Amino acid sequence: MxxxxxxxxxxxxxxxxxxxxxxxxxxxxxxxxxxxxxxxxxxxxxxxxxxxxxxxxxxxxxxxxxxxxxxxxxxxxxxxxxxxxxxxxxxLPQEKALSPTLPQSGLLLALDEVRDPGNLGTLLRLADWYGLPGVVLSPGCADPYSPKTVSATMGAFARVQLWERDLTAWLPTLAPGTGIFGADLEGDNVHRLTLRPSGVLVMGSESHGLTPAVEGCLTRRLHIPRGTSGGAESLNVAISAAILLDNFFRNQ
Amino acid sequence: MxxxxxxxxxxxxxxxxxxxxxxxxxxxxxxxxxxxxxxxxxxxxxxxxxxxxxxxxxxxxxxxxxxxxxxxxxxxxxxxxxxxxxxxxxxLPQEKALSPTLPQSGLLLALDEVRDPGNLGTLLRLADWYGLPGVVLSPGCADPYSPKTVSATMGAFARVQLWERDLTAWLPTLAPGTGIFGADLEGDNVHRLTLRPSGVLVMGSESHGLTPAVEGCLTRRLHIPRGTSGGAESLNVAISAAILLDNFFRNQ
Known part of the structure; x- marks a missing residue:
């Protein structure tokens, strides 16, 4: 009762x-x-x-x-x-301290205005799969504690460390030399790079990609090659993040 | 009006x-x-x-x-x-002929009981991105022409070739030597293989993975390595397919 x-x-x-x-x-x-x-x-x-x-x-x-x-x-x-x-x-968990040197010892995921709760949940599940030290959310992201997001994380909500930060204010505070990566159709082909899981991978919103100010903070633009006869213009944000993360972790 | x-x-x-x-x-x-x-x-x-x-x-x-x-x-x-x-x-488009030798010239995606329209749509969008020759759906999959699936394909519905086949009847008709790949936690680490985009990649349902009869048709089981401190038990079916496809297409 x-x-x-x-x-x-x-x-x-x-x-x-x-x-x-x-x-x-x-x-x-x-x-x-x-x-x-x-x-x-x-x-x-x-x-x-x-x-x-x-x-x-x-x-x-x-x-x-x-x-x-x-x-x-x-x-x-x-x-x-x-x-x-x-x-x-x-x-709701207390936010832990976020050291500016954390991205030197592991790869953080930063999400810029990811508004869809399902996409956010899938991204947190991915962060959990790869054991990332945590995920930084811009204030415009979906609420990570909404029932829809919690459900889409498939349990990852209980393990993944989260921080909310204005990315354009936070990214410049990172230690010099920290890699700040983002997806860009004009970026470097990830298949030709040897990426290691440290730094920050920033993923943008479903429909608009990265906001220009965040894009200006990137130190490297990454491109996922499309099939030679591929037709789709873009990939879903969680799909792109998954492919990029696999490329960071394949050289562990 | x-x-x-x-x-x-x-x-x-x-x-x-x-x-x-x-x-x-x-x-x-x-x-x-x-x-x-x-x-x-x-x-x-x-x-x-x-x-x-x-x-x-x-x-x-x-x-x-x-x-x-x-x-x-x-x-x-x-x-x-x-x-x-x-x-x-x-x-509704007419189903084209599906030659048993098609998987020799390109990688087909085969879906075994993928019941969620959103996942199916995302998978078709992926097939479009990589320009796969087509996708084979088991009869238990979500309807690829439901409004939800069509919408989730983000336009890929208009380009991706589809066939409906009982996979356990169809897979054994393929030309001998055709690679039939599937995801399996006990499979070979994809980062250690040099995969090429030919054969069939079979992806299973969201909750049950591949049906045993379909699993019995695989010629190679593939494993996506988890981060060393990763917690999640599994990945979403579209996320797994994306990572695997990237591993097939990186050696093009």
Whole structure:
């Protein structure tokens, strides 16, 4: 049985305004909730169906105020079309310090106005796959803690370090010599370069690419070669990022 | 002004059953409609707003029965949240012959039960980018002519050759020696191979990977290395396909 107060609280977290006010966000679906519980994030509430509870007892700590709910209740409370497993409320993590020398020891991903929650989620999943030290988001990006983004990360939300920075202010503060890479149709062919995973890879918005001021901060423009008889004008931002990251990590 | 009969016809094409009955499909949004008009596909109807018509007169052939519609009408007729540009009805293309030796001269993409229209669209856009000779879909894949897929292809629907085949029946008919590749966590590291774009690359469903019978047809299993500190268990199917295709095309 879900109390009225808890229902109201959970539903308020569909909106960014209330996520910020309460410092909390929603995690939906059994797989994502288990990822949350095995992470360093702080969990406020866990709501599960009786069936999910009995199947995952070992992973659902006793000490947590587990609320047993029906599939109907979970679906009503959340944003998924249906939810017959679990839903949780987690605390928004505190942003850690972002050292200007971090990009010397690993490759950071920086996202410039990536507005689609699905694309953002896929990019965070990629960052998790490659074990990047983190992702820097411009203020114009989709909210990484919106239910849609969290869901699209397939659990990566619980592991990937995030920072919000005005990229044109932040990029110039990096240590001199830091590679700042971006995709550009006129850039260098990535197949002819030997890239190593350090520096910053900046990816632009779905429809407009990098903003000119951010583009001005790049130290190297990278180009993904198209097939010789290829027709498409461009690739999706997450697809481009994946190909570029594979090119950085192939020479590890 | 859109006639009642045309409205009814256009709206029926939201459903696969009627697309098949009428041999036609919907193309929504100005960019996609212009891609359609510059392709070899046959167009039945073009509905445009007056503004879009005046901005694109050169690309909207006179001979076509252009219907001028309001933004409200286009939005009502289609599936997009809003449409203030154009909507068209195109004939479903005739499937061309699929020669068993085609994969010797180029790399075909084969999709095994890819059910998400957005993923399918992104995969077709990728096939277009690399100029693949075509894509073979198992009967369990999403409909490539659903409005969502067409929209996600970003114009590639008008250029990429498609075939529907039962993969377990089709793959064994290929010429002996044809490479049949698939992704597998236990496969060979793609960074250590020199792949060339010929053969068939088979990609499996979002949640289940390749069906066992299809997996049994592979001649080589490929593995995309994860970052040494990576956390994610898997990559999205379109992301994996992109990384693999880049590895096939880098040695062109």
């Amino acid at each position: 879900v109390s009225k107060a808890l229902s109201k609280y959970v539903q308020s977290l569909h909106q960014k305004k209330y996520r910020q006010r309460h410092g909390a966000f929603l995690v939906e679906g059994g797989k994502s909730v288990l990822e949350l519980l095995s992470s360093d994030l702080e969990t406020e509430h866990v709501l599960v169906t009786a069936e999910f509870a009995s199947q995952n007892r070992a992973q659902l700590p006793e000490r947590l105020a587990l609320v047993i709910a029906t599939e109907y209740e979970l679906t009503q409370l959340g944003t998924l079309a249906t939810n017959n497993t679990a839903l949780a409320v987690a605390r | 859109v006639s009642k009969a045309l409205s009814k016809y256009v709206q029926s094409l939201h459903q696969k059953k009627y697309r098949q009955r009428h041999g036609a499909f919907l193309v929504e949004g100005g960019k996609s409609v212009l891609e359609l008009l510059s392709s070899d596909l046959e167009t039945e109807h073009v509905l445009v707003t007056a503004e879009f018509a005046s901005q694109n007169r050169a690309q909207l052939p006179e001979r076509l029965a252009l219907v001028i519609a309001t933004e409200y009408e286009l939005t009502q007729l289609g599936t997009l949240a809003t449409n203030n540009t154009a909507l068209a009805v195109a004939r």
